Amino acid sequence: MDNGFDLFAAAAEQEAKTSQGRYEPLAQRMRPRNFDEFIGQEEAVGKGRYLRRMIEKDQLPSMILFGPPGTGKTTIAQMIAGLSNSSFKKLNAVAAGIGDIRKIVDEAAEQRKYYQKRTIVFIDEIHRFNKSQQDVLLPYVEDGRLTLIGATTENPFFEVNHALLSRVRIVRLTALENEHIEKMLVQALNDKERGLGERNLTCTQEAVSAIAGFANGDGRMALNMLEQAAAMVDDGAEINIELLESILGDKLQSYDKKGDNHYDTVSAFIKSMRGSDPDAAIHYLARMLAGGEDVNFIARRVAICAAEDVGNADPMALVVAMAAVQAVQFVGMPEARIPLAEAVTYIASAPKSNAAYMAIDSALGDVRHRNCGSVPVHLRDAHYKGAAKLGHGIDYIYPHDFPGHFKEQQYLPQEMQGVRYYQPSENGREARQREYLQSCWGKRYQ
Numbered sequence: 001m002d003n004g005f006d007l008f009a010a011a012a013e014q015e016a017k018t019s020q021g022r023y024e025p026l027a028q029r030m031r032p033r034n035f036d037e038f039i040g041q042e043e044a045v046g047k048g049r050y051l052r053r054m055i056e057k058d059q060l061p062s063m064i065l066f067g068p069p070g071t072g073k074t075t076i077a078q079m080i081a082g083l084s085n086s087s088f089k090k091l092n093a094v095a096a097g098i099g100d101i102r103k104i105v106d107e108a109a110e111q112r113k114y115y116q117k118r119t120i121v122f123i124d125e126i127h128r129f130n131k132s133q134q135d136v137l138l139p140y141v142e143d144g145r146l147t148l149i150g151a152t153t154e155n156p157f158f159e160v161n162h163a164l165l166s167r168v169r170i171v172r173l174t175a176l177e178n179e180h181i182e183k184m185l186v187q188a189l190n191d192k193e194r195g196l197g198e199r200n201l202t203c204t205q206e207a208v209s210a211i212a213g214f215a216n217g218d219g220r221m222a223l224n225m226l227e228q229a230a231a232m233v234d235d236g237a238e239i240n241i242e243l244l245e246s247i248l249g250d251k252l253q254s255y256d257k258k259g260d261n262h263y264d265t266v267s268a269f270i271k272s273m274r275g276s277d278p279d280a281a282i283h284y285l286a287r288m289l290a291g292g293e294d295v296n297f298i299a300r301r302v303a304i305c306a307a308e309d310v311g312n313a314d315p316m317a318l319v320v321a322m323a324a325v326q327a328v329q330f331v332g333m334p335e336a337r338i339p340l341a342e343a344v345t346y347i348a349s350a351p352k353s354n355a356a357y358m359a360i361d362s363a364l365g366d367v368r369h370r371n372c373g374s375v376p377v378h379l380r381d382a383h384y385k386g387a388a389k390l391g392h393g394i395d396y397i398y399p400h401d402f403p404g405h406f407k408e409q410q411y412l413p414q415e416m417q418g419v420r421y422y423q424p425s426e427n428g429r430e431a432r433q434r435e436y437l438q439s440c441w442g443k444r445y446q
Contacts, residue, residue, distance in 0.1 A: 026230075027223035029194040030187065031075050033082055039187070040180035040219075041072050044171050051171055058084050062141050064126065064150040064160065067173030068332050070218030073151040077122040080149065086118040087111045093128035101136050108145050119146055126150035127159035134161045141167050155330070175217025175332070178292060182212045184219050185226055196230050203229075203239040210241055213292030214248070216333055262293075270301060274309040278348035285337075285344050295336045299325040302343050313353035313428035320346045351428030359422040366419070373415030406440050420444065 032038040035052065038045065045052045054060050060080060065073040081088035089104045101121075108119035123129070140146040141164070148168060152159060156170055185208050188195040203226070215222035228247050229239045269284035288298055299321075306321035324343035328336040366372060382393025397409045412419060424434040424445070437445040 025224065026188060026195065026227035027220045030184070030191065030223060031078060034079060037187075038072070038075070038079065039183050040176045041076075041173055044173055045076065051169075055080055055083060058086070060084065060086075060120065060147055060149075062146075062148040062168040063171050064148075064152060064156045064165075064168050065171050065173060066152055066154075066156050068175050068217060069153055070215070070220035070222075071173040071176055072219070073173060074122075074124060077124075077149050077151065080120065081122070084120060086120045086147065089119060089121045091121065091123045093123055093125045093133075096123070098133055098136050101133070105140050105145060108140070112145065118144075120149060121146050122149045122151070124151045125153075127152040127154040127156070131161060134164050138163055138167070176219050177217075178209070178212040181215055181217075181219055181222045182208050185211060185222060188223055188226060196226075199230065199235045201230055201233065201235070201237060201239060204241065206241050207239050207244055210244055214244075214290075216292050265291075266301065270305055273302075273305045273344060273348045274352065276348055276350075276352065278345045281344045281348045282341060285340060289333075289337055289340075295328050295333055295340065296325075298340060299328045299343075302340065302347065306343070306347050308357045309352055309354055310347055310350045311353040311356040312430040312433055313351040313425060315429065317347050317350045351430075353425040353427050353430045355422055355424050355430065363421050366416070371415060373413030376410055376413060378409070379411065404439075408441070 035045065035047075035056075043049070045055070051063070065076060067073060077090075081090075087108070089107070091100055091104070104119065104121055108121075111117040111119050126134075137146065137148060138161075141148050150156070150160070150168070156165060185203065189197065189201060189203055191197050207229075211222050211225050215225065225244070225247070226239070229243055232243060232247065233239060265284055265287050269281060269288065272278075272280035272284060285298065289295070303318065303321040303325055306317040310317035321343045324339040327339035331339075377391050378393060378395040378397075380387070380390075380392040382388060382396075388394060397407045399405050399407050401407075410417070424430045424437065426434065434445060
């Protein structure tokens with residue numbers, strides 16, 4: 001009788017687990033259980049990294065995991081729960097209040113007193129806790145009753161109290177690389193225990209790459225897309241690009257970040273900005289963003305174009321470009337598209353000059369391949385003891401002592417006299433620079 005009851009209970013428990021697993025989203029089922037299954041974030045939890053060593057030794061410090069959605073914050077917390085001998089509690093800051101925190105603190109005190117166990121509390125979306133809720137955590141984190149793991153998509157330096165920040169370690173997670181997401185997708189397709197392996201589905205490489213690009217660094221989104229596609233086909237069928245487009249309602253770009261299409265699109269993007277066509281430049285920007293190109297890579301190309309192709313014709317172009325670089329890092333996608341578009345249209349619409357770019361390359365060529373001589377004696381450092389005895393700086397003329405704050409004197413080494421590197425154009429602000437240099441040096445800048 002007892003044996004029959006035990007068998008019945010075990011069967012019921014197994015059925016409950018199976019039913020629960022059946023209705024869990026694929027992204028939830030495929031969460032890594034250990035570091036062997038974890039993909040990406042090598043900078044944070046790669047082999048030999050501080051955080052990974054602390055997790056493996058079960059000596060975890062309080063921390064806040066900060067990064068975009070779908071990059072592994074909750075997954076790392078759940079892995080810690082599975083690998084640690086500590087008591088693990090989970091709260092979501094949207095629904096939890098101070099009473100929930102105090103209840104966990106009381107339980108933690110019992111765990112430490114009677115079982116000598118630490119308590120780890122994971123607070124998802126910790127930025128949603130207000131100041132008073134965050135303040136409640138302070139004494140318990142400080143005296144060790146709680147080991148805090150917070151997760152947030154917002155910059156903790158703006159959203160979390162400084163007092164709490166001083167007691168935790170900030171761990172920054174980055175958007176996943178396409179290659180990492182592709183590995184996740186293949187893993188989910190082949191996993192018979194938790195994934196789609198029992199259905200014997202196949203997925204074209206083009207479709208795998210398209211999902212990874214469309215997900216834009218979000219592993220959860222990629223697995224959700226794969227699950228939606230799998231629900232549309234019979235067992236043993238193929239998932240292809242046409243099926244994905246029917247689900248998403250968008251045309252997926254064929255955009256290989258390492259192939260010809262990548263280089264062709266980037267080339268057209270830069271040449272459109274250089275050629276003063278803002279419409280074409282925005283078009284290629286949109287192609288790259290839709291194809292999942294790294295926004296930091298795009299921002300770097302924009303900054304380079306501002307310096308190389310606009311230059312001193314409009315020095316504000318580089319200021320706008322660098323502001324976009326910072327904004328992209330600060331806000332992330334999808335909002336990063338806006339400062340990028342602002343910078344791209346500004347640069348494309350600005351007057352152009354490559355004079356500074358040509359000047360430095362020409363000067364570097366001389367420095368590398370010519371005998372350029374020594375620095376003139378009157379320009380050498382005269383601040384150290386004994387410099388005057390060597391004649392350093394004695395005949396230097398201080399320009400600010402003269403009308404117009406200019407006085408002609410020799411600056412180039414003797415061997416380089418007459419060399420001309422910078423040839424300012426007649427475009428934009430550079431035309432004014434040309435006029436000024438002509439007023440100083442005459443024929444040299446005619």
